[in-house]
Amino acid sequence: MKRAESILIPFGAIAAGMIVFGIFCALAGANPLLVYASLWKAGFGSWYSWQNTLVRASPLLLCGLCTSLPARAGIIVIGNEGALVVGGLGAISAGLATLSMPPWFCLVTMGIAAMLCGGLWIAFSVALQHYRGVSAVISGLLLNYLAIAFMNQLIEGPLRDPSSLNNPATYPLTPDHRLAYFSGTHVHHGILFGVIACLIAWILVDRTTFGFSLKISGGNVRTAQLVGLPVGKLVVIAGFLGGACAGLAGMIEVAAVHGRGNESLNAGYGYVGILVAFLSRQSPLGVLVVSVMVGGLLASGGMLQRAHDLPDATITVLQGILFLFILLSDTVYGRFRTRAHINSGVKANAVAV
Amino acid sequence: MRQPPPEIEAVGISKIFGALKVVDDVSLRLAPGTFHALLGENGAGKSTLVKCLMGVYQADAGVVRVDGTPMHAGSPREARRHGIGMVFQHFTLIPSMTVAENLVLARPDLPLIIDWKAEFTRLRDFLKQAPFQVDLESHIANLSAGQKQKVEILKELYLETRFLILDEPTSVLTPQEADEVLGFLRRLVEAGELSVLLITHKFREVMAFCDSVTVLRRGRFAGAGRVTALDPERMAAMMMGEAPEGRRVDKVPAKRGAALLQLHALRAMDDNGLEAVHGIDLTVHEGEIVGIAGVSGNGQKELLEVIAGQRAATSGHITVSGELHLPTRALLRKHRFFVLPEEPLRNAAVPRMSVAENIALRVFDKPPFREAGFLLNRASIVNFGRDMIQKFSVRPPQGDAPIGDLSGGNVQRAILSRELSSGEVRVLVAANPCFGLDFKAVDFIHDRLIETRNRGAAVLLVSEDLDELLEIADRIYVISGGNLVHETTPVDADLAVIGRQMAGSH
Ligand SMILES: Nc1ncnc2c1ncn2[C@@H]1O[C@H](COP(=O)(O)OP(=O)(O)OP(=O)(O)O)[C@@H](O)[C@H]1O
Numbered sequence: 001m002k003r004a005e006s007i008l009i010p011f012g013a014i015a016a017g018m019i020v021f022g023i024f025c026a027l028a029g030a031n032p033l034l035v036y037a038s039l040w041k042a043g044f045g046s047w048y049s050w051q052n053t054l055v056r057a058s059p060l061l062l063c064g065l066c067t068s069l070p071a072r073a074g075i076i077v078i079g080n081e082g083a084l085v086v087g088g089l090g091a092i093s094a095g096l097a098t099l100s101m102p103p104w105f106c107l108v109t110m111g112i113a114a115m116l117c118g119g120l121w122i123a124f125s126v127a128l129q130h131y132r133g134v135s136a137v138i139s140g141l142l143l144n145y146l147a148i149a150f151m152n153q154l155i156e157g158p159l160r161d162p163s164s165l166n167n168p169a170t171y172p173l174t175p176d177h178r179l180a181y182f183s184g185t186h187v188h189h190g191i192l193f194g195v196i197a198c199l200i201a202w203i204l205v206d207r208t209t210f211g212f213s214l215k216i217s218g219g220n221v222r223t224a225q226l227v228g229l230p231v232g233k234l235v236v237i238a239g240f241l242g243g244a245c246a247g248l249a250g251m252i253e254v255a256a257v258h259g260r261g262n263e264s265l266n267a268g269y270g271y272v273g274i275l276v277a278f279l280s281r282q283s284p285l286g287v288l289v290v291s292v293m294v295g296g297l298l299a300s301g302g303m304l305q306r307a308h309d310l311p312d313a314t315i316t317v318l319q320g321i322l323f324l325f326i327l328l329s330d331t332v333y334g335r336f337r338t339r340a341h342i343n344s345g346v347k348a349n350a351v352a353v
Numbered sequence: 354m355r356q357p358p359p360e361i362e363a364v365g366i367s368k369i370f371g372a373l374k375v376v377d378d379v380s381l382r383l384a385p386g387t388f389h390a391l392l393g394e395n396g397a398g399k400s401t402l403v404k405c406l407m408g409v410y411q412a413d414a415g416v417v418r419v420d421g422t423p424m425h426a427g428s429p430r431e432a433r434r435h436g437i438g439m440v441f442q443h444f445t446l447i448p449s450m451t452v453a454e455n456l457v458l459a460r461p462d463l464p465l466i467i468d469w470k471a472e473f474t475r476l477r478d479f480l481k482q483a484p485f486q487v488d489l490e491s492h493i494a495n496l497s498a499g500q501k502q503k504v505e506i507l508k509e510l511y512l513e514t515r516f517l518i519l520d521e522p523t524s525v526l527t528p529q530e531a532d533e534v535l536g537f538l539r540r541l542v543e544a545g546e547l548s549v550l551l552i553t554h555k556f557r558e559v560m561a562f563c564d565s566v567t568v569l570r571r572g573r574f575a576g577a578g579r580v581t582a583l584d585p586e587r588m589a590a591m592m593m594g595e596a597p598e599g600r601r602v603d604k605v606p607a608k609r610g611a612a613l614l615q616l617h618a619l620r621a622m623d624d625n626g627l628e629a630v631h632g633i634d635l636t637v638h639e640g641e642i643v644g645i646a647g648v649s650g651n652g653q654k655e656l657l658e659v660i661a662g663q664r665a666a667t668s669g670h671i672t673v674s675g676e677l678h679l680p681t682r683a684l685l686r687k688h689r690f691f692v693l694p695e696e697p698l699r700n701a702a703v704p705r706m707s708v709a710e711n712i713a714l715r716v717f718d719k720p721p722f723r724e725a726g727f728l729l730n731r732a733s734i735v736n737f738g739r740d741m742i743q744k745f746s747v748r749p750p751q752g753d754a755p756i757g758d759l760s761g762g763n764v765q766r767a768i769l770s771r772e773l774s775s776g777e778v779r780v781l782v783a784a785n786p787c788f789g790l791d792f793k794a795v796d797f798i799h800d801r802l803i804e805t806r807n808r809g810a811a812v813l814l815v816s817e818d819l820d821e822l823l824e825i826a827d828r829i830y831v832i833s834g835g836n837l838v839h840e841t842t843p844v845d846a847d848l849a850v851i852g853r854q855m856a857g858s859h
Pocket residue numbers: 370371375393394395396397398399400401402442748749758759760761762763789791
């Protein structure tokens with residue numbers, strides 16, 4: 001019952017969101033049915049669109065984890081975008097510093113630096129909440145702005161490649177020091193990082209004593225204290241792990257997609273990651289599925305503009321609508337259960353009569 | 354003028370949760386102006402039945418009639434309109450708000466803009482003729498359980514409820530407080546202004562205040578009658594069926610050993626930053642039960658939270674056998690230190706997690722629950738849970754239900770099984786462990802506490818039930834205003850002196 005509920009409700013929410021989005025499109029002068037068809041075609045209609053979808057899914061996988069891991073410990077993190085940006089900056093700095101080393105060494109260093117930067121970023125925000133009572137939502141939001149300002153500082157200042165004229169960027173990585181692509185595709189190896197991270201996260205939260213401790217302190221802090229769990233340490237570690245994932249997403253963007261650090265780091269994957277985490281109800285395996293779905297939506301953004309003359313921001317509207325419905329759908333959990341029981345009860349009585 | 358109370362009639366009520374028929378074809382008729390008791394052991398379905406009356410749950414079968422007309426099922430609002438109100442077993446006040454705010458916000462006809470000045474005048478007038486006083490300005494979160502319960506009852510009176518359902522209102526009150534509250538309600542009933550349906554586990558209250566009783570057993574009707582025609586033995590027999598007499602544990606003569614649990618000049622603040630515990634020194638030796646008696650709100654809550662690791666002491670410390678004790682997992686284990694706090698669902702359980710998982714909270718990171726250094730063995734958690742559920746007769750016996758769905762008494766049993774399961778307890782601290790338990794369960798818990806003491810553990814028992822302390826403690830302290838003001842033993846205890854000390858007039 002509960003399992004059915006946890007699948008039915010998110011899909012119901014998405015369906016409801018799509019309908020409202022359809023109305024929006026109709027108002028904007030496009031045929032909703034054709035819009036749905038293009039969304040599908042652009043996201044999943046061909047091998048080519050699948051590749052686009054997967055490229056977008058890789059950072060989403062990692063950014064989804066950035067919210068869903070700390071959520072296990074009862075903390076709502078929305079600083080994903082900031083963590084991704086500082087992760088990307090850490091990665092490019094480490095990468096440029098190790099360009100003279102063999103590529104594998106350079107990439108590993110970039111990954112570690114990115115995870116450290118992103119991890120510390122979110123750990124800080126979570127620690128503020130736990131030890132000083134500053135909501136992680138507020139600090140996460142502010143830290144996002146801080147991260148973006150910091151990025152602008154670096155790419156326009158110390159790390160700036162003088163040859164990048166009106167689109168300031170850092171010096172580029174050399175081609176052999178970038179993440180490789182699966183042969184014959186434009187899908188890079190970053191997707192592997194995301195998938196592996198989701199699987200590890202799943203094992204961590206579901207199958208380890210650490211994950212169990214997280215669940216306890218997320219479920220009831222007072223009980224966690226009673227049984228002697230180090231609540232502060234647990235939530236900060238959960239924050240660090242989540243942030244490390246988002247940081248790694250930044251490294252992927254730098255090392256696979258752009259090859260340098262520039263403003264495109266701040267492309268909104270972090271924010272969409274929050275949507276992914278909520279859609280998947282904070283489950284790492286859910287993140288795996290939902291990221292691909294949402295990746296498809298993102299991939300179809302340009303198509304909507306070209307084929308239906310809808311504004312570029314349409315896909316953002318869709319995201320907003322979906323997010324709203326997902327949050328709303330949270331309130332109906334449990335209601336179906338009693339409903340179903342009532343029905344089964346009525347049936348039992350009818351049989352008895 | 355107040356209207357007379359309605360006649361309430363429930364016919365053939367059934368309620369099913371999952372595969373479990375929790376209430377099975379129960380009927381009940383309450384004439385206007387009666388004080389009726391609903392009895393039954395933990396998990397018998399009492400709370401569920403009254404929630405169906407109140408419209409919190411929609412019954413799967415049956416109807417509720419108010420003055421002969423069927424009530425639209427499943428709507429607490431509708432029940433309210435008919436003057437039916439309920440004080441729940443778990444508190445429903447909003448913790449972050451003040452008493453006044455809670456009372457006013459409960460009004461169903463609340464205007465869009467609240468005229469607080471007028472409301473306060475109304476409240477003060479109302480409080481003038483209320484049976485007990487509370488500070489309108491204090492925040493609910495800072496009130497003790499007893500005080501919260503009084504506010505819950507005041508709220509119902511304030512809403513002019515004419516049919517009041519009380520789900521174990523006295524399990525968090527001292528006998529004196531309970532008499533005060535029930536006596537007041539009794540007078541309203543006799544004046545023809547109120548009907549009361551009281552769920553309780555205390556026969557004393559039934560005999561003293563109620564007109565008639567209905568007894569449930571495992572969700573079914575098990576008997577009813579007028580109180581004058583019944584006695585506690587008969588009622589107990591109806592509750593339990595032909596239950597075999599359990600063997601009680603004897604309290605062996607005290608063999609007081611070395612000092613084990615010691616509190617050294619412990620100080621702590623309440624949530625408002627006022628000092629609530631004023632430097633308490635206390636020693637509990639091996640093989641003794643030390644009781645702390647007192648009226649709720651005298652620092653017991655804060656003291657217990659410090660001991661449980663849920664509140665930081667402002668100064669002072671705790672030792673076990675002379676070694677510093679801190680609430681870390683390593684030291685809890687080393688000192689074999691266990692705590693049974695009050696309100697177990699809030700303080701000692703994770704409501705969303707299953708019963709079996711909750712039972713494993715102390716042990717999940719030790720083999721065999723931990724494998725290969727960091728993996729969780731779910732199967733062994735399930736097995737362990739099943740064992741404990743059986744040993745401590747938790748009902749229903751399925752370990753995979755969320756513990757938040759259990760009846761109040763069964764939550765307590767599940768937590769007890771966790772804290773007492775390992776026979777190796779050295780220090781046990783308990784706070785009002787018998788709140789809301791049926792008499793069989795109370796005996797069961799007292800037996801476990803005595804057994805633990807007989808094995809040489811140090812037991813600290815904070816209780817608002819003086820009779821409980823007189824029955825099982827070896828030494829008793831009285832706490833008042835955050836200080837231990839009096840020490841005595843059950844044998845030498847002078848109730849008049851204790852009463853005066855508890856009231857703070859020393
Ligand atoms: N929401 C729920 N979902 C599933 N089972 C429930 C739910 N509420 C109650 N139950 C089950 O129904 C049974 C009766 O519970 P109820 O709370 O009515 O007992 P009670 O007689 O009030 O006991 P107590 O004296 O311990 O409060 C219990 O076995 C409980 O586990």
